[in-house]
Amino acid sequence: MGVPNQTNTKIAEPYTPDEMFVPVEQNNSEAEMISRPSISYWKDAWLRLKKNKLAMSGLVILIFLLIMAIIGPMLTPYSMEQQSLTKQNLAPSSEYWFGTDNLGRDMFTRTWYGARVSLFVGIMAAMIDFLIGVLYGGLSGYKGGRTDNIMMRIIEILYGLPYLLMVILLMVVMGPGLLTIIVALTVTGWVGMARIVRGQVLQLKNSEHVLASKTLGASTFNIIRKNLLPNTMGPIIVQMTLTVPTAIFAEAFLSFLGLGVQSPAASWGVLANDGLPVILSGDWWRLFFPAFFISLTMFAFNVLGDGLQDALDPKFRK
Amino acid sequence: MGKYIVSRFVGALITLWIIVTLTFFLMHLIPGSPLNNERNTSEAVQRNLEAHYHLDKPVVVQYGIYLKSLLQLDFGPSIKQSSQSVNDMLGQGFPISAELGFYSLLIAVMSGIVLGILAALKHNHMIDYLAMTIAVIGISVPNFIMATLLIQQIAVNMELLPVATWASPAHMILPTVALATGPMAIIARLTRSSMLEVLNQDYILTARAKGISTFNIVMKHALRNAVLPVVTILGTLVAGVLTGSFVIEKIFAIPGMGQYFVKGINNRDYPVIMGTTVFYSAFLILMLFLVDIAYGILDPRIKLHKRGD
Numbered sequence: 367m368g369v370p371n372q373t374n375t376k377i378a379e380p381y382t383p384d385e386m387f388v389p390v391e392q393n394n395s396e397a398e399m400i401s402r403p404s405i406s407y408w409k410d411a412w413l414r415l416k417k418n419k420l421a422m423s424g425l426v427i428l429i430f431l432l433i434m435a436i437i438g439p440m441l442t443p444y445s446m447e448q449q450s451l452t453k454q455n456l457a458p459s460s461e462y463w464f465g466t467d468n469l470g471r472d473m474f475t476r477t478w479y480g481a482r483v484s485l486f487v488g489i490m491a492a493m494i495d496f497l498i499g500v501l502y503g504g505l506s507g508y509k510g511g512r513t514d515n516i517m518m519r520i521i522e523i524l525y526g527l528p529y530l531l532m533v534i535l536l537m538v539v540m541g542p543g544l545l546t547i548i549v550a551l552t553v554t555g556w557v558g559m560a561r562i563v564r565g566q567v568l569q570l571k572n573s574e575h576v577l578a579s580k581t582l583g584a585s586t587f588n589i590i591r592k593n594l595l596p597n598t599m600g601p602i603i604v605q606m607t608l609t610v611p612t613a614i615f616a617e618a619f620l621s622f623l624g625l626g627v628q629s630p631a632a633s634w635g636v637l638a639n640d641g642l643p644v645i646l647s648g649d650w651w652r653l654f655f656p657a658f659f660i661s662l663t664m665f666a667f668n669v670l671g672d673g674l675q676d677a678l679d680p681k682f683r684k
Numbered sequence: 685m686g687k688y689i690v691s692r693f694v695g696a697l698i699t700l701w702i703i704v705t706l707t708f709f710l711m712h713l714i715p716g717s718p719l720n721n722e723r724n725t726s727e728a729v730q731r732n733l734e735a736h737y738h739l740d741k742p743v744v745v746q747y748g749i750y751l752k753s754l755l756q757l758d759f760g761p762s763i764k765q766s767s768q769s770v771n772d773m774l775g776q777g778f779p780i781s782a783e784l785g786f787y788s789l790l791i792a793v794m795s796g797i798v799l800g801i802l803a804a805l806k807h808n809h810m811i812d813y814l815a816m817t818i819a820v821i822g823i824s825v826p827n828f829i830m831a832t833l834l835i836q837q838i839a840v841n842m843e844l845l846p847v848a849t850w851a852s853p854a855h856m857i858l859p860t861v862a863l864a865t866g867p868m869a870i871i872a873r874l875t876r877s878s879m880l881e882v883l884n885q886d887y888i889l890t891a892r893a894k895g896i897s898t899f900n901i902v903m904k905h906a907l908r909n910a911v912l913p914v915v916t917i918l919g920t921l922v923a924g925v926l927t928g929s930f931v932i933e934k935i936f937a938i939p940g941m942g943q944y945f946v947k948g949i950n951n952r953d954y955p956v957i958m959g960t961t962v963f964y965s966a967f968l969i970l971m972l973f974l975v976d977i978a979y980g981i982l983d984p985r986i987k988l989h990k991r992g993d
Contacts, residue, residue: 526699528968530927531961532706538949538957539710615826622828622931624950642832642935646840657829665824 411600414677421673427666431659435485438478446479447471447630458651465651467640476632477655483633484614484663487547491613492606494552499559500602504590506560507567518564524557533616537625544627547620551613562605566598600678607671611664618660634660689977696973703965704754708747711954737761737955759959764951770959773944778963780850781933781940785925787860792867792921797911799868800875801902804883804910815872822869828931831862835935850938859936863928867921871914879910908982915979919972926964 405413415421439446442463449469456466464473506517536550567590570576576593584592618635620626626636634656641653734740738749753760759770803815825833839847839858846855882888883906891901933942941960948956 522695523699523702526696526969526972527703528923528927528965530923531964531968534949535707535710535957535961538952538954539713618826619828619927619931622934623946638826638829642828645832645836650836653829653832657826657832660826661824661829664826665820668820668823 411674411677415673418673418676420669421677424666424668424670424673427662428670431481431663431666432485434478435481438481439475441478442472442475444472444475446475446632457649464655465649467652468644473637473651473655476637477634477659480632480634480637480656481659483544483627483631484617484635484660487544487551487617487633488610488614488663488667490548491551491555492609494548495556495559495609496602496606498552498556499605500563500595502556503560503563503565504567504594507564508571508586508590508594510568510571514564514568521557521560524554525561527554529554530616530619533620534623534625537620542620542625542628544631547617547626550620551616555609555613559602559605559609562601563598566601567594570594570597600674604671604675604678607667607674611667614660614663634663688980692973692976696969700966700969703969704751704962705747707958707961707965708750709743711958712743712746714954737763754962759963760955762948762953762956764948764953764956770956770963773956773960774941774963777939777941777944780938781929781942784850784856784859784863784932784938784940785922785929787856788863788925788929789867789922791860792864792871792925793914793918795864796868796871797875797907797914799872801879801907801910803872803876804879805898805902807880812876815876819869819872819876822865823873825865827862827866827928828935830865831859831932831935834858834862848935848937850936850940859932859938862935863925863932866928867924870917870921874913874917875910878913879906882906882910912979912982915975915982918978919968919975922971922975923968926968 415425449471451469454466454468458465458473464477466472467476502517502521506514506521532554533550536553537546540546540550571594576589579589579593614634617626617633618638621633621635622639626639627633632640637656638653638660641649641651641656645653731740738746741749750760757771759774761769762773799815799818803812806812835847835858838844845858846852849855850859888901888906891905896905929940930942930946932938933940934946937943941964944956945960945964947953948960
């Protein structure tokens with residue numbers, strides 16, 4: 367690995383008289399010096415992730431998708447809602463890069479606008495899951511005993527609920543819309559995160575550095591924030607990278623059932639759903655572009671998540 | 685083991701009860717009466733209808749009536765299609781959905797495990813990369829897109845198989861495959877990683893040293909340990925196949941349970957949504973329960989524990 371090469375080749379001298387051997391002066395300041403540069407956990411994980419070509423390609427794709435979601439809709443002269451009745455159902459051309467839909471709206475603009483919605487849903491769901499999961503799981507694991515018992519019972523019951531069915535039910539009750547999708551996805555989604563955090567905290571809370579902090583009078587909140595969380599970040603990040611595609615998929619699924627965001631707003635799921643019936647009449651671009659980008663996003667998040675899992679696993683640390 | 689089964693069963697019943705309660709009160713949170721529609725009904729008719737569906741009683745009483753009818757396996761009426769009750773829909777749709785789901789799961793488990801084993805045996809060779817490419821595609825492509833692509837390529841362009849419906853075995857191939865790819869990919873990846881771990885164990889080396897053929901090593905020594913993780917996620921996969929079937933049934937116009945559920949959602953037919961949700965949940969919980977017990981039977985460590993008791 368990337369250890370700086372030190373000069374350990376010595377030119378052999380033909381004759382060394384004994385008087386030349388002098389005891390080395392003891393230097394206390396150097397006694398504790400670490401000759402190898404110390405690599406932090408995160409740096410080490412990054413070095414390992416960099417070697418994983420598949421995971422890196424996932425990361426590059428995600429950065430590309432994020433950038434395009436921001437600037438994509440601005441690259442065309444058309445707006446997302448702008449209809450043109452003379453230019454309906456056009457195949458991709460130099461004028462309309464991804465073609466147009468049945469109302470003459472530019473698919474390129476709509477696809478990247480859809481990227482904003484889909485990625486927003488995915489990332490928001492992951493963030494909220496993270497917040498609730500860490501608070502709940504952290505508290506449950508740290509408090510232990512009866513509190514932990516009761517909190518875990520609740521989780522067990524919630525875990526038994528069928529996720530997508532509950533999301534559908536909530537969407538039916540709350541009505542379709544961007545915010546309600548995020549709420550519905552997170553109401554049942556945070557449980558997985560809470561379980562992971564709790565397991566980690568349970569393992570860590572008896573370790574020496576936590577005991578040391580406690581002895582020095584650190585508050586519970588500070589112990590969770592400074593001692594426990596940084597050490598559980600690995601599994602948490604992996605779980606978050608896998609939550610985003612799940613949420614994006616769930617959103618596409620809801621859109622397919624007519625419970626997604628409402629027109630004229632559009633997510634990839636809505637666009638793909640609109641494109642499904644017209645594919646048999648040959649208008650392949652209506653389905654192809656949103657479907658392709660959904661799949662690409664799922665792919666990128668999944669391979670990145672897998673790569674992170676390996677990179678952040680302390681077992682593999684060298 | 686017996687104690688374990690009982691405690692799991694009680695847990696499953698509690699979960700089911702919570703789902704029923706949640707579903708019931710969520711449905712009653714929706715503003716307006718389910719009977720409100722464009723049709724002009726006279727006051728008396730409206731009142732009679734409300735009395736017929738017990739809507740004139742307090743919510744708690746309605747809840748009691750609902751629980752009681754559920755215990756008698758009555759899942760309630762449909763308000764939009766007055767000729768049919770949810771039980772009729774279940775009776776017509778469920779056998780078809782069960783068939784679709786069962787075949788899909790069967791294909792997913794068999795092909796997933798075979799792909800996973802092949803990939804593990806030929807670790808870092810062409811077959812491994814090929815199997816994992818298939819798996820990544822299976823995970824990345826949502827099933828409704830997979831279904832549409834299959835219809836367009838195989839049914840419309842090549843005209844090899846029928847486009848839709850559920851009439852003959854030939855009709856069943858495309859929907860089953862479309863529904864099976866996702867779970868298959870997950871199973872393949874899981875089998876591969878656990879198989880790789882098992883194949884590195886000492887007892888496999890011993891078996892090799894004794895000159896047992898690779899086939900026998902895999903079948904008799906490695907597989908049982910390697911499929912354990914697959915059994916644990918089987919419950920989740922059943923849930924995935926079940927929800928996936930809503931979409932697949934809609935795309936392929938299969939007259940299964942999912943169609944009624946989706947139609948219920950689109951028509952805002954609340955009793956149908958409620959009834960089917962409860963039925964689906966009960967089915968899922970039963971499956972999870974069975975998977976847990978199967979795990980107990982399959983896992984040799986749990987068996988050892990029993991013998992030690």
